[in-house]
Amino acid sequence: xxxxxxxxxxxxxxNTSSYAFEYAxxxxxxxxxxxxxxxxxxxxxxxxxxxFKQIEDELANWVSERNPSKMAIxxxxxxxxxxxxxxxxxxxxxxxLVVLGNKGHNIHDHxxxxxxxxxxxxxxxxxxxxxxxxxxxx
Numbered sequence: 001x002x003x004x005x006x007x008x009x010x011x012x013x014x015n016t017s018s019y020a021f022e023y024a025x026x027x028x029x030x031x032x033x034x035x036x037x038x039x040x041x042x043x044x045x046x047x048x049x050x051x052f053k054q055i056e057d058e059l060a061n062w063v064s065e066r067n068p069s070k071m072a073i074x075x076x077x078x079x080x081x082x083x084x085x086x087x088x089x090x091x092x093x094x095x096x097l098v099v100l101g102n103k104g105h106n107i108h109d110h111x112x113x114x115x116x117x118x119x120x121x122x123x124x125x126x127x128x129x130x131x132x133x134x135x136x137x138x
Contacts, residue, residue, distance in 0.1 A: 004031045008095035010038045010086045010120075013062060016101030020131040021066055024099040027129075029071065033096070036074040037063055038089045040082040052077075083119035090124055102130040 009024035011017040021037065028035040039059050059075050067073060076093070078085035090098060102117050121128050 004033050004096045006034045006036070006093070006095045007031075007097045007099060008036050008038060008089060008093055010040070010082075010089075010098070010100040010116075011062070012039065012082070012101075013058075014101060016131065016133040018066070019133045020099050020101040020129075021063075023129060023131050024097075025066065025071070025073075027097070027099070029069065034074065035071065036076060036089075036093055036095065038076045038078065038086060040078045040080065040085040042080075042082060083116045083123075086116065086120055087123055090120075090126065095126065097127050097129060098124065099129045099131065102132045 004027065007024050007028050009021055011021055024035055024037075027033065037059070039055075041055060055077055056075075059077060063073055063075060076089060078089060086098075086100070098120060100117055100120065117128075117130050121130065
């Protein structure tokens, strides 16, 4: 019997979050678990020129491009500080596993673990799977 029935995957469209999504997606298929993809629109991002519908469409297209088996994937959009909103999603959605990239788009990431990943890791009792994007070999 699998203890993982619901996976939450936070994405920011970075290369690392694409790999995190792959792990979450594959795990959901193997475990026959549900998958929810969460995207947080940061407080600093301009909303005047972008509608909520455009943000929804962008997430839907991003997920659709990475969903070859057409699995049902729930999508949630939050507005605010990424780690705060991800933690709120964890509280509200009650996943069994949280998957996210170890670093995202934030240029102020810490050396080994990104700020958002570190905050989520240290503020939940749930298993957290941090995914590192492969390093390109020269």
